[in-house]
Amino acid sequence: MEWLRRALLPVDQGSEFAKHIDVMYMAILWLSIVLFIGLMVPMCYFAWRYRFKAGRVTPHQTHNTVLEITWTVIPLLLCVLLFFWGIIGYMQFAVGPGESMEIQVTAKKWLWQFEFPDGTRAVNELHIPVNKSIHLIMTSEDVLHDFFIPDMRVKRDIVPGRYTEYWFTPTSIGEHVSTCAEYCGKGHSDMHAKVFVDTPADFAKWMETGGDEWMHHTPEEWGKIQYEQKGCVTCHNVDGTRSKGPSWKGIWGKMEKLKGGGTVLVDEAYVRESMLQPQAKVVEGFDPIMPTFQGLLRENEIRGLVAYIKSLQ
Numbered sequence: 001m002e003w004l005r006r007a008l009l010p011v012d013q014g015s016e017f018a019k020h021i022d023v024m025y026m027a028i029l030w031l032s033i034v035l036f037i038g039l040m041v042p043m044c045y046f047a048w049r050y051r052f053k054a055g056r057v058t059p060h061q062t063h064n065t066v067l068e069i070t071w072t073v074i075p076l077l078l079c080v081l082l083f084f085w086g087i088i089g090y091m092q093f094a095v096g097p098g099e100s101m102e103i104q105v106t107a108k109k110w111l112w113q114f115e116f117p118d119g120t121r122a123v124n125e126l127h128i129p130v131n132k133s134i135h136l137i138m139t140s141e142d143v144l145h146d147f148f149i150p151d152m153r154v155k156r157d158i159v160p161g162r163y164t165e166y167w168f169t170p171t172s173i174g175e176h177v178s179t180c181a182e183y184c185g186k187g188h189s190d191m192h193a194k195v196f197v198d199t200p201a202d203f204a205k206w207m208e209t210g211g212d213e214w215m216h217h218t219p220e221e222w223g224k225i226q227y228e229q230k231g232c233v234t235c236h237n238v239d240g241t242r243s244k245g246p247s248w249k250g251i252w253g254k255m256e257k258l259k260g261g262g263t264v265l266v267d268e269a270y271v272r273e274s275m276l277q278p279q280a281k282v283v284e285g286f287d288p289i290m291p292t293f294q295g296l297l298r299e300n301e302i303r304g305l306v307a308y309i310k311s312l313q
Protein backbone atom coordinates (compact mmCIF):
# COMPACT_ATOMS: atom_id res chain seq x y z
CA MET A 1 0.00 0.00 0.00
CA GLU A 2 3.04 2.25 0.43
CA TRP A 3 3.39 2.59 -3.34
CA LEU A 4 -0.23 3.71 -3.55
CA ARG A 5 0.29 6.32 -0.85
CA ARG A 6 3.37 7.63 -2.67
CA ALA A 7 1.49 7.78 -5.96
CA LEU A 8 -1.41 9.62 -4.39
CA LEU A 9 0.64 12.02 -2.31
CA PRO A 10 4.31 12.96 -2.70
CA VAL A 11 6.43 12.24 0.38
CA ASP A 12 8.98 15.06 0.74
CA GLN A 13 7.10 17.72 2.58
CA GLY A 14 9.25 20.22 4.43
CA SER A 15 6.58 22.64 5.56
CA GLU A 16 3.16 22.81 7.11
CA PHE A 17 1.80 24.36 3.96
CA ALA A 18 3.14 21.62 1.67
CA LYS A 19 0.43 19.18 2.78
CA HIS A 20 -2.39 21.49 1.72
CA ILE A 21 -0.81 22.24 -1.64
CA ASP A 22 -0.15 18.55 -2.32
CA VAL A 23 -3.66 17.41 -1.41
CA MET A 24 -5.19 19.95 -3.75
CA TYR A 25 -2.67 19.39 -6.51
CA MET A 26 -3.13 15.63 -6.45
CA ALA A 27 -6.92 15.97 -6.24
CA ILE A 28 -6.91 18.07 -9.42
CA LEU A 29 -4.51 15.71 -11.12
CA TRP A 30 -6.57 12.59 -10.32
CA LEU A 31 -9.82 14.32 -11.13
CA SER A 32 -8.39 15.24 -14.53
CA ILE A 33 -7.25 11.66 -15.13
CA VAL A 34 -10.64 10.21 -14.19
CA LEU A 35 -12.56 12.73 -16.30
CA PHE A 36 -10.24 12.22 -19.24
CA ILE A 37 -10.69 8.46 -19.18
CA GLY A 38 -14.43 8.85 -18.50
CA LEU A 39 -14.78 10.91 -21.68
CA MET A 40 -12.36 9.20 -24.02
CA VAL A 41 -13.33 5.57 -23.42
CA PRO A 42 -17.10 6.02 -24.14
CA MET A 43 -16.26 8.30 -27.09
CA CYS A 44 -14.10 5.64 -28.73
CA TYR A 45 -16.66 2.96 -27.92
CA PHE A 46 -19.57 4.93 -29.44
CA ALA A 47 -17.56 5.84 -32.51
CA TRP A 48 -16.99 2.14 -33.09
CA ARG A 49 -20.43 0.94 -31.97
CA TYR A 50 -22.37 3.30 -34.21
CA ARG A 51 -19.98 3.40 -37.16
CA PHE A 52 -21.43 3.58 -40.65
CA LYS A 53 -23.00 0.41 -41.98
CA ALA A 54 -25.11 0.19 -45.11
CA GLY A 55 -28.74 -0.24 -44.14
CA ARG A 56 -28.34 0.58 -40.44
CA VAL A 57 -31.26 2.63 -39.09
CA THR A 58 -30.49 5.11 -36.28
CA PRO A 59 -33.27 6.10 -33.89
CA HIS A 60 -34.31 9.72 -34.24
CA GLN A 61 -33.58 10.95 -30.74
CA THR A 62 -31.56 14.23 -30.55
CA HIS A 63 -32.31 15.39 -27.05
CA ASN A 64 -32.26 14.08 -23.47
CA THR A 65 -33.01 16.76 -20.89
CA VAL A 66 -32.10 14.77 -17.79
CA LEU A 67 -28.77 13.66 -19.23
CA GLU A 68 -27.87 17.16 -20.42
CA ILE A 69 -28.65 18.83 -17.11
CA THR A 70 -26.61 16.18 -15.30
CA TRP A 71 -23.49 16.65 -17.41
CA THR A 72 -23.71 20.42 -17.07
CA VAL A 73 -24.42 20.67 -13.36
CA ILE A 74 -21.87 18.13 -12.08
CA PRO A 75 -18.82 19.73 -13.79
CA LEU A 76 -20.09 23.17 -12.78
CA LEU A 77 -20.21 22.12 -9.14
CA LEU A 78 -16.73 20.61 -9.44
CA CYS A 79 -15.35 23.88 -10.84
CA VAL A 80 -16.98 25.95 -8.10
CA LEU A 81 -15.60 23.58 -5.49
CA LEU A 82 -12.06 23.83 -6.92
CA PHE A 83 -12.33 27.61 -7.09
CA PHE A 84 -13.24 27.99 -3.42
CA TRP A 85 -10.74 25.36 -2.34
CA GLY A 86 -8.00 27.26 -4.20
CA ILE A 87 -8.92 30.75 -3.12
CA ILE A 88 -9.22 29.81 0.55
CA GLY A 89 -5.71 28.31 0.45
CA TYR A 90 -4.38 31.31 -1.44
CA MET A 91 -5.80 33.71 1.11
CA GLN A 92 -4.41 31.68 3.98
CA PHE A 93 -0.84 32.18 2.83
CA ALA A 94 -1.27 35.65 1.35
CA VAL A 95 -2.21 36.99 4.77
CA GLY A 96 0.23 35.62 7.32
CA PRO A 97 -0.42 34.46 10.86
CA GLY A 98 0.06 37.02 13.62
CA GLU A 99 3.43 36.02 14.95
CA SER A 100 6.22 35.18 12.57
CA MET A 101 9.93 35.72 12.08
CA GLU A 102 10.65 38.30 9.41
CA ILE A 103 13.49 37.70 6.98
CA GLN A 104 14.42 40.11 4.20
CA VAL A 105 15.45 38.34 1.02
CA THR A 106 17.38 40.23 -1.63
CA ALA A 107 18.02 38.55 -4.95
CA LYS A 108 20.70 39.79 -7.30
CA LYS A 109 22.62 38.33 -10.17
CA TRP A 110 23.43 35.68 -9.01
CA LEU A 111 23.09 35.25 -5.32
CA TRP A 112 20.67 35.30 -2.39
CA GLN A 113 21.07 37.59 0.54
CA PHE A 114 19.15 37.05 3.77
CA GLU A 115 18.79 39.59 6.55
CA PHE A 116 17.31 39.03 10.00
CA PRO A 117 15.62 41.69 12.16
CA ASP A 118 18.73 42.05 14.35
CA GLY A 119 20.91 42.84 11.33
CA THR A 120 22.49 39.40 10.97
CA ARG A 121 23.12 38.73 7.30
CA ALA A 122 24.07 35.73 5.25
CA VAL A 123 24.63 34.88 1.63
CA ASN A 124 23.33 31.74 -0.06
CA GLU A 125 22.72 30.19 3.34
CA LEU A 126 19.45 30.50 5.21
CA HIS A 127 19.08 29.26 8.76
CA ILE A 128 15.55 29.02 10.12
CA PRO A 129 14.11 27.48 13.28
CA VAL A 130 11.84 24.46 12.96
CA ASN A 131 8.06 24.77 13.52
CA LYS A 132 8.15 28.55 13.55
CA SER A 133 6.24 30.67 11.09
CA ILE A 134 8.63 32.45 8.71
CA HIS A 135 7.70 35.62 6.86
CA LEU A 136 9.82 36.37 3.80
CA ILE A 137 9.88 39.92 2.45
CA MET A 138 11.58 39.77 -0.89
CA THR A 139 12.94 42.15 -3.49
CA SER A 140 15.44 42.16 -6.31
CA GLU A 141 18.27 44.54 -7.13
CA ASP A 142 18.25 43.86 -10.84
CA VAL A 143 15.94 41.53 -12.78
CA LEU A 144 13.07 39.13 -12.06
CA HIS A 145 14.01 36.18 -9.88
CA ASP A 146 11.88 33.60 -8.09
CA PHE A 147 12.55 32.12 -4.67
CA PHE A 148 11.81 28.40 -4.71
CA ILE A 149 12.24 25.79 -1.95
CA PRO A 150 10.80 22.73 -3.70
CA ASP A 151 10.17 20.44 -0.75
CA MET A 152 8.46 23.22 1.22
CA ARG A 153 6.35 24.24 -1.80
CA VAL A 154 7.61 27.79 -1.27
CA LYS A 155 7.61 29.62 -4.58
CA ARG A 156 7.22 33.31 -5.26
CA ASP A 157 8.39 35.77 -7.89
CA ILE A 158 10.78 38.51 -6.84
CA VAL A 159 10.35 41.75 -8.71
CA PRO A 160 12.74 44.71 -8.84
CA GLY A 161 11.27 47.85 -7.27
CA ARG A 162 8.60 45.90 -5.42
CA TYR A 163 8.21 43.73 -2.34
CA THR A 164 6.62 40.30 -2.46
CA GLU A 165 5.89 38.25 0.63
CA TYR A 166 5.51 34.65 1.63
CA TRP A 167 4.70 32.80 4.82
CA PHE A 168 5.62 29.24 5.62
CA THR A 169 6.39 27.00 8.58
CA PRO A 170 9.30 24.58 8.12
CA THR A 171 8.68 21.23 9.77
CA SER A 172 11.60 19.03 8.87
CA ILE A 173 14.99 19.53 10.50
CA GLY A 174 18.02 19.31 8.24
CA GLU A 175 19.44 20.65 5.01
CA HIS A 176 17.16 21.67 2.14
CA VAL A 177 17.84 23.40 -1.15
CA SER A 178 16.41 26.50 -2.68
CA THR A 179 16.91 27.72 -6.18
CA CYS A 180 15.90 30.47 -8.58
CA ALA A 181 12.88 29.54 -10.68
CA GLU A 182 12.91 32.49 -13.05
CA TYR A 183 15.47 32.55 -15.85
CA CYS A 184 17.63 35.55 -14.95
CA GLY A 185 20.70 35.37 -17.20
CA LYS A 186 23.97 33.52 -17.57
CA GLY A 187 24.42 32.52 -13.92
CA HIS A 188 20.79 31.49 -13.34
CA SER A 189 21.48 27.80 -12.87
CA ASP A 190 24.13 28.57 -10.24
CA MET A 191 21.75 30.66 -8.19
CA HIS A 192 20.94 28.42 -5.28
CA ALA A 193 21.07 28.62 -1.53
CA LYS A 194 21.20 26.05 1.23
CA VAL A 195 18.31 26.17 3.65
CA PHE A 196 19.05 24.80 7.11
CA VAL A 197 16.10 24.06 9.36
CA ASP A 198 17.55 24.05 12.87
CA THR A 199 16.33 23.10 16.32
CA PRO A 200 15.62 26.25 18.37
CA ALA A 201 18.90 25.77 20.25
CA ASP A 202 21.02 25.36 17.10
CA PHE A 203 19.30 28.33 15.55
CA ALA A 204 20.02 30.57 18.54
CA LYS A 205 23.64 29.46 18.43
CA TRP A 206 23.90 30.23 14.73
CA MET A 207 22.41 33.68 15.20
CA GLU A 208 24.96 34.42 17.86
CA THR A 209 28.14 33.16 16.24
CA GLY A 210 27.36 32.36 12.63
CA GLY A 211 28.24 28.78 13.48
CA ASP A 212 31.66 27.48 14.47
CA GLU A 213 32.27 25.35 11.42
CA TRP A 214 35.17 27.59 10.36
CA MET A 215 37.20 26.46 13.36
CA HIS A 216 37.31 22.93 11.98
CA HIS A 217 39.00 23.91 8.71
CA THR A 218 42.29 25.40 7.66
CA PRO A 219 41.91 28.96 6.30
CA GLU A 220 42.43 27.74 2.70
CA GLU A 221 39.80 25.02 3.04
CA TRP A 222 37.39 27.47 4.62
CA GLY A 223 38.06 29.92 1.78
CA LYS A 224 37.33 27.23 -0.80
CA ILE A 225 34.01 26.46 0.92
CA GLN A 226 33.15 30.18 0.88
CA TYR A 227 34.18 30.39 -2.77
CA GLU A 228 31.50 27.84 -3.60
CA GLN A 229 28.88 28.80 -1.03
CA LYS A 230 28.97 32.57 -1.43
CA GLY A 231 28.68 32.31 -5.20
CA CYS A 232 32.17 33.55 -6.19
CA VAL A 233 32.25 30.35 -8.27
CA THR A 234 29.61 31.75 -10.65
CA CYS A 235 32.05 34.41 -11.88
CA HIS A 236 35.55 33.28 -10.94
CA ASN A 237 37.41 30.17 -12.09
CA VAL A 238 40.47 28.91 -10.29
CA ASP A 239 42.12 27.11 -13.21
CA GLY A 240 43.42 30.11 -15.15
CA THR A 241 40.46 30.39 -17.53
CA ARG A 242 38.46 33.58 -17.78
CA SER A 243 34.81 33.51 -16.65
CA LYS A 244 32.55 36.51 -16.01
CA GLY A 245 35.38 37.70 -13.78
CA PRO A 246 39.14 37.03 -13.83
CA SER A 247 40.52 33.65 -12.75
CA TRP A 248 42.14 33.63 -9.33
CA LYS A 249 44.98 31.30 -10.33
CA GLY A 250 48.34 32.94 -9.95
CA ILE A 251 47.05 36.45 -9.27
CA TRP A 252 48.57 36.70 -5.81
CA GLY A 253 51.65 38.95 -5.81
CA LYS A 254 51.11 39.97 -9.43
CA MET A 255 50.74 43.56 -10.69
CA GLU A 256 47.11 43.75 -11.89
CA LYS A 257 46.30 46.12 -14.79
CA LEU A 258 43.35 48.36 -14.01
CA LYS A 259 40.68 49.83 -16.20
CA GLY A 260 41.54 53.45 -17.02
CA GLY A 261 45.28 52.90 -16.56
CA GLY A 262 47.52 52.13 -13.62
CA THR A 263 48.37 48.91 -11.84
CA VAL A 264 47.93 47.53 -8.37
CA LEU A 265 49.75 44.84 -6.41
CA VAL A 266 47.45 41.89 -5.60
CA ASP A 267 47.91 41.59 -1.87
CA GLU A 268 45.76 41.20 1.22
CA ALA A 269 44.47 44.81 1.14
CA TYR A 270 43.59 44.74 -2.55
CA VAL A 271 41.76 41.40 -2.37
CA ARG A 272 39.83 42.59 0.63
CA GLU A 273 38.88 45.82 -1.11
CA SER A 274 37.84 43.84 -4.21
CA MET A 275 35.27 41.96 -2.13
CA LEU A 276 33.93 44.90 -0.14
CA GLN A 277 34.15 47.67 -2.75
CA PRO A 278 34.51 45.90 -6.08
CA GLN A 279 33.95 49.09 -8.07
CA ALA A 280 36.90 50.88 -6.40
CA LYS A 281 39.46 49.22 -8.69
CA VAL A 282 38.16 47.44 -11.76
CA VAL A 283 40.42 44.97 -13.56
CA GLU A 284 41.20 45.88 -17.17
CA GLY A 285 39.09 44.00 -19.71
CA PHE A 286 36.19 43.28 -17.33
CA ASP A 287 32.87 44.96 -16.64
CA PRO A 288 32.15 46.24 -13.13
CA ILE A 289 29.42 43.63 -12.52
CA MET A 290 30.67 42.21 -9.24
CA PRO A 291 28.19 42.82 -6.40
CA THR A 292 29.58 44.19 -3.15
CA PHE A 293 29.99 41.75 -0.28
CA GLN A 294 30.15 44.53 2.30
CA GLY A 295 28.43 43.28 5.46
CA LEU A 296 27.85 39.86 3.91
CA LEU A 297 31.14 38.21 4.77
CA ARG A 298 32.28 37.58 8.30
CA GLU A 299 35.89 38.30 9.23
CA ASN A 300 36.76 34.57 9.29
CA GLU A 301 35.27 34.18 5.80
CA ILE A 302 37.28 37.08 4.37
CA ARG A 303 40.45 35.65 5.92
CA GLY A 304 39.61 32.26 4.44
CA LEU A 305 39.05 33.68 0.95
CA VAL A 306 42.32 35.63 1.08
CA ALA A 307 44.18 32.47 2.15
CA TYR A 308 42.48 30.46 -0.60
CA ILE A 309 43.39 32.98 -3.34
CA LYS A 310 46.95 33.07 -1.98
CA SER A 311 47.18 29.28 -2.20
CA LEU A 312 46.23 29.22 -5.90
CA GLN A 313 49.69 29.58 -7.38
Ligand code: HEC
Pocket residue numbers: 109110227230231232233234235236244245246247251256266270271274275278279281282283286287288289290291293305
Ligand atom coordinates in the same frame (compact mmCIF):
# COMPACT_ATOMS: atom_id res chain seq x y z
C1 HEC B 1 28.60 38.52 -10.68
C2 HEC B 1 29.93 38.06 -10.86
C3 HEC B 1 30.91 38.06 -9.69
C4 HEC B 1 30.75 37.47 -8.44
C5 HEC B 1 29.55 36.71 -7.89
C6 HEC B 1 32.00 37.69 -7.75
N1 HEC B 1 32.85 38.41 -8.54
FE1 HEC B 1 34.73 39.01 -8.04
N2 HEC B 1 34.93 39.96 -9.81
C7 HEC B 1 33.98 39.97 -10.83
C8 HEC B 1 34.49 40.77 -11.96
C9 HEC B 1 33.75 41.03 -13.27
C10 HEC B 1 35.77 41.23 -11.59
C11 HEC B 1 36.70 42.10 -12.40
C12 HEC B 1 36.25 43.52 -12.40
C13 HEC B 1 36.47 44.18 -11.07
O1 HEC B 1 37.61 44.23 -10.60
O2 HEC B 1 35.48 44.63 -10.46
C14 HEC B 1 36.01 40.70 -10.23
C15 HEC B 1 37.19 40.90 -9.52
C16 HEC B 1 37.50 40.30 -8.33
C17 HEC B 1 38.78 40.35 -7.69
C18 HEC B 1 40.03 41.01 -8.25
C19 HEC B 1 40.67 39.98 -9.17
C20 HEC B 1 41.91 40.43 -9.91
O3 HEC B 1 42.31 39.67 -10.81
O4 HEC B 1 42.44 41.49 -9.62
C21 HEC B 1 38.70 39.62 -6.54
C22 HEC B 1 39.80 39.36 -5.51
C23 HEC B 1 37.35 39.14 -6.45
N3 HEC B 1 36.65 39.55 -7.55
C24 HEC B 1 36.87 38.38 -5.41
C25 HEC B 1 35.56 37.85 -5.35
C26 HEC B 1 35.07 37.08 -4.24
C27 HEC B 1 35.87 36.72 -3.00
C28 HEC B 1 33.79 36.76 -4.54
C29 HEC B 1 32.80 35.93 -3.70
C30 HEC B 1 32.66 36.29 -2.31
C31 HEC B 1 33.48 37.33 -5.84
N4 HEC B 1 34.59 37.98 -6.28
C32 HEC B 1 32.25 37.21 -6.46
C33 HEC B 1 32.76 39.34 -10.81
C34 HEC B 1 32.23 38.66 -9.73
Ligand SMILES: [Cu+2]
Pocket residue numbers: 107144145146180181182183184188191
Ligand atom coordinates in the same frame (compact mmCIF):
# COMPACT_ATOMS: atom_id res chain seq x y z
CU1 LIG C 1 17.52 34.44 -10.53
